[in-house]
Every structure is written in C-alpha cells, then in structure tokens.
C-alpha cells in the first residue's frame with residue numbers, strides 16, 4: 468500500500484498518528500538527538516517541526532533501540548513473607564505506540580537484537596512486549612550522516628528491513644509505503660481519517676521515490692570492503708593488530724551503549740527490606756568488570772582483548788540471522804568515540820594486516 472503526503476500537511480499527519488497510539492519522534496537536542504513523546508513537544512507549525520525533528524538522514528545520538536530495549540527494565544517484583552519469596556504481578560506491558568522517524572539502520576539493528584531476545588523457545592518478555600507494542604515507521608535517509616557506511620554491511624539508506632512502514636522524501640511530499648501487515652493496517656486506518664491530505668500514490672510517485680532512493684545511496688559517504696572479513700577473522704584472533712587500537716581506547720563503553728545492535732545486559736536484584744525487584748540493565752563488553760569471574764580470573768583483562776571481542780561480535784560471531792554482520796553501519800561509534808577511534812579504519816587495518824584475502 469502506497470500513500471502520498473504533502474510536506475506542508477505533516478503537522479496534521481503527526482496529530483492523526485498520535486490519536487490511536489502514543490507517538491514518539493526523533494528530536495534534535497543538545498545531547499545529539501533522542502526520541503521524545505510527541506505530546507510533550509509544543510510543535511504546531513511546520514517550521515518548528517522541520518527544525519526540531521531529525522528526519523533528513525542524521526541519526527539521533529541515542530538509537531531507537533533504547534525505546535524497546537530500555538537501559539533499565541524491571542522484569543518482576545518479589546516480596547519475602549514468612550520466610551518464603553512471593554512473586555508479584557508483573558508490570559503491565561507497554562501500550563501501543565508509533566515510533567516515527569526510525570533510521571533504516573536502526574530498523575536493521577532490531578533484527579540483530581531479535582536474534583538474542585526473541586527466540587523460538589521464548590525470549591525476553593519485556594523486550595518482546597515492547598517489540599509487539601511498537602509500530603516502526605522509518606524515514607529513509609535523504610542525506611546520510613558523515614560517518615555512515617550502511618551500504619558496506621548489507622544495508623541501504625532506504626532499507627525497509629525491520630520496519631513496518633517506510634517514508635521516502637520526495638522534496639515536496641513523502642511517499643508512505645507499508646512493509647508489513649500491521650504497517651498496512653495502520654496506513655489504511657490513517658487513510659480513513661486523513662481524507663483531504665493523505666492521497667493514494669500513483670506510478671509516477673513510486674518512480675520518483677526510486678530515483679530519490681538511488682540518489683541517496685550515492686550520497687553514503689563512506690565505503691569499506693567487509694566481504695572478506697569472515698575469512699580473515701578466522702585466522703586473526705592472535706594478530707598484533709588488536710594491540711594497535713588499545714592505547715587510544717579509554718574503555719568508556721560509549722560505542723556499545725550508542726550502538727543499535729549491542730544487546731548485552733546484566734541482571735541485578737534490588738532489595739529493600741522485605742521487597743525487591745529483579746532488573747535488567749545494559750552492560751558493556753568494553754568494561755573490564757564485564758568478564759570478571761568470582762575466582763578473580765578475568766579472561767579479557769587487557770583492553771586489546773576487549774576491543775577484539777567487540778569486533779568479532781560485530782563481524783564474526785553474531786549477525787542478523789539473514790547473512791549480514793551485527794554492524795549496520797550507522798557510524799555512531801565513530802562519531803561519538805571520545806578517543807576518535809574509527810571503526811571503518813579499523814576494518815581496513817584488520818584487512819590489510821592479514822593480507823586482505
């Protein structure tokens with residue numbers, strides 16, 4: 468299903484989206500951008516919306532992942548009564564939401580997280596509930612950010628992977644395309660109420676979208692050959708190349724917390740008196756404590772070992788279950804690394820250190 472929406476009517480569209488489901492949008496802020504509840508913003512005119520919402524291609528510093536895979540999530544609460552533990556009713560799942568303006572790389576990031584937290588034999592309930600409650604409406608990247616390299620890792624500025632609906636910027640209008648069944652149902656619901664400003668798209672609109680998508684692809688600023696990495700990494704585990712990055716890395720973990728595919732967590736029991744809660748909190752393999760064992764032994768005591776682990780997780784051990792690596796090329800870990808460590812340069816360094824074949 469394809470619809471066309473004139474850009475000057477975008478305030479009406481957003482208001483309409485906020486009626487049945489809670490709407491979240493990507494907003495520019497001093498911290499580099501984040502998703503915020505639409506009803507908390509005071510944006511009624513087009514100019515405010517264009518200046519505040521990040522829809523052109525620049526990624527929010529915090530990825531869409533933290534809307535579904537929260538930094539801290541309460542899994543359940545418990546209480547101690549007469550010497551026995553009792554589980555309390557789990558908190559209600561999230562209400563239906565629309566996450567509007569998801570970057571296509573963030574959509575692909577959810578597919579990587581799904582491989583761990585949504586399993587055929589049951590997964591993480593809190594994440595699965597959030598996944599089901601959120602409709603992911605992506606906006607293609609007309610102007611990809613300076614460190615983007617999505618096309619080098621199987622992606623595209625208009626990839627629809629992991630999204631329910633995809634918007635393409637046609638200059639004066641957006642083309643809205645449904646990708647999944649829930650996306651199609653949601654679009655037809657919008658159509659019923661958006662009479663007068665949501666129109667059926669024609670063949671010519673679809674053709675304009677293909678041209679815009681092709682042009683956006685040419686604007687992805689960075690390219691790197693990752694095709695040989697799986698073979699190269701089979702023999703690079705003991706390479707000296709890992710030590711070359713270690714002196715610069717300060718082990719802050721920003722590259723993992725801002726990564727749309729990093730999904731490591733710790734489980735903690737927070738207890739006060741006779742009541743407590745089991746919570747899931749993000750963890751980072753860039754922290755020394757991550758692999759600290761009770762015996763005192765730590766298999767990744769050195770920073771080079773931790774860096775190597777992260778690199779292997781992205782390009783060798785994990786993936787999206789569809790043959791692509793666990794890196795979606797968003798460039799956040801490059802843009803926001805306080806030490807200026809550049810993953811694309813690191814890929815080139817690993818490749819050339821091993822003879823590139």
Ligand code: SF4
Pocket residue numbers: 715716717718719720721722723753803804805806807808
């Ligand atoms: S963001 Fe940079 S300095 Fe911080 S842990 Fe990652 S690579 Fe190291």
Ligand code: SF4
Pocket residue numbers: 722725726727728729781793794795796797798799800801810
């Ligand atoms: S490893 Fe870096 S470039 Fe790749 S998905 Fe994570 S943050 Fe983005």
